[in-house]
Amino acid sequence: MTAPLPGRRYTEHMAVPAVAVTTAPLSLEAVIDVVSAGGSASGAVASFSGLVRDHNQGRTVTFLEYEAYVPLAVKGMERIVSEAGETWPGVRLALHHRIGRLDPGEASIVIAAAGAHRADTFSACRYAIERVKQIVPIWKREHFEGGDVWLEGATADPEDEAARAQALRVSCA
Amino acid sequence: MRVTVRLFARLRDLAGSGELVRELEEPATVASAWRSLVDEYPQVAEYERIMSVAVNADYSRMSAAVRDGDEIAFLPPVSGG
Numbered sequence: 366m367t368a369p370l371p372g373r374r375y376t377e378h379m380a381v382p383a384v385a386v387t388t389a390p391l392s393l394e395a396v397i398d399v400v401s402a403g404g405s406a407s408g409a410v411a412s413f414s415g416l417v418r419d420h421n422q423g424r425t426v427t428f429l430e431y432e433a434y435v436p437l438a439v440k441g442m443e444r445i446v447s448e449a450g451e452t453w454p455g456v457r458l459a460l461h462h463r464i465g466r467l468d469p470g471e472a473s474i475v476i477a478a479a480g481a482h483r484a485d486t487f488s489a490c491r492y493a494i495e496r497v498k499q500i501v502p503i504w505k506r507e508h509f510e511g512g513d514v515w516l517e518g519a520t521a522d523p524e525d526e527a528a529r530a531q532a533l534r535v536s537c538a
Numbered sequence: 539m540r541v542t543v544r545l546f547a548r549l550r551d552l553a554g555s556g557e558l559v560r561e562l563e564e565p566a567t568v569a570s571a572w573r574s575l576v577d578e579y580p581q582v583a584e585y586e587r588i589m590s591v592a593v594n595a596d597y598s599r600m601s602a603a604v605r606d607g608d609e610i611a612f613l614p615p616v617s618g619g
Contacts, residue, residue: 415619431618434546434611436595438618462618474619494619502590502611503618504547515548517615521590523597 383458384442386433386503388465393475399459400479407457411486413476413494419469424509431464431473434502438462441501444523448496449478449489452533456480456489462503473505488536495532499525539564539606541571545582547614549589553579562604568593569600571610588615 375389381399393414401410417429442460449458460476467473474497478489497503500523506515522528543558550556553575560574568591576583591598592611604610 432547433618434544434592434595434613437592437597437611440595498616498619500616501618502546502592502613502616504614505617506547515551515614516617517548517588518617519615520588521597521613521616 381459383446383460384439385461386435386438386442387461387463389463391461391463391472391475393472393477396459396461396475396477397479400457400477406481407479408481409483409486410477410479411483411490412478413474413490414472415474415494417467417469417471417473421507421509424507424511426469427508427510428469429467429473430506430508430513431462431467432504432506433462433464435464437502441521441523442497444500445493445496448529449492452492453480453485453489456485458489458493460493460497462497462501464503492532492536495535496529499528499532539566539604541566541604541607542609543571543575544609544611546611547617549582549585549612549614552581566604567600568598568602568604568610571604572600572612575612582612585612585614589613590616 375387376395381395446458457479462474476490476493478486480486499519500521545553545556562570590613
């Protein structure tokens with residue numbers, strides 16, 4: 366995990382990695398820079414930011430608390446980069462996920478994909494967020510007016526080819 | 539043999555701890571560690587059908603063998619993004 370240094374952005378004190386799990390506020394610019402670096406052949410950069418909603422399932426959300434099994438989360442995100450590289454050759458992908466307490470409006474994830482053409486970069490971005498929700502060991506606890514609840518989605522299984530095919534299908538729709 | 543068990547999210551809340559040391563008889567599997575956990579914290583049993591498992595920070599299976607010093611993680615369904 367990348368710990369923030371006091372008074373500095375988490376991206377300032379090091380070469381920005383393609384994948385990161387950090388408690389610091391995320392920078393969409395940082396992931397765009399990662400995939401754009403040295404890529405003068407790129408005709409397209411697509412990006413995605415996932416933000417904390419202030420309402421969910423009829424509840425007023427006060428904040429979210431994200432937790433990760435960090436070493437496996439980083440490996441899972443690296444796997445997604447590798448899968449995207451196999452699926453869309455030449456596309457470069459970067460994604461950073463934040464953990465800890467996040468208030469409504471803050472970004473929990475930022476993703477960027479660069480490549481020669483728009484279709485592949487949009488698809489790679491969508492694929493990355495779908496796969497994060499399938500195989501990356503990160504959890505969120507929703508705090509709302511009157512209580513809190515751990516949200517649970519998919520049983521993580523990177524070898525589940527049906528899940529991967531589903532992520533690919535929605536990414537290329 | 540001794541293993542470290544890591545628990546996350548609601549599974550951690552149910553057991554009251556995110557990291558536990560378990561003594562297991564050899565030969566042991568991920569499933570032996572889980573049974574030992576359920577014996578002490580029966581409230582976690584509901585996760586058996588829906589959780590994922592990892593050994594030393596790699597996804598694994600309940601049937602996988604574990605060795606002294608391994609870190610075994612039990613992971614509720616994920617909700618990142």
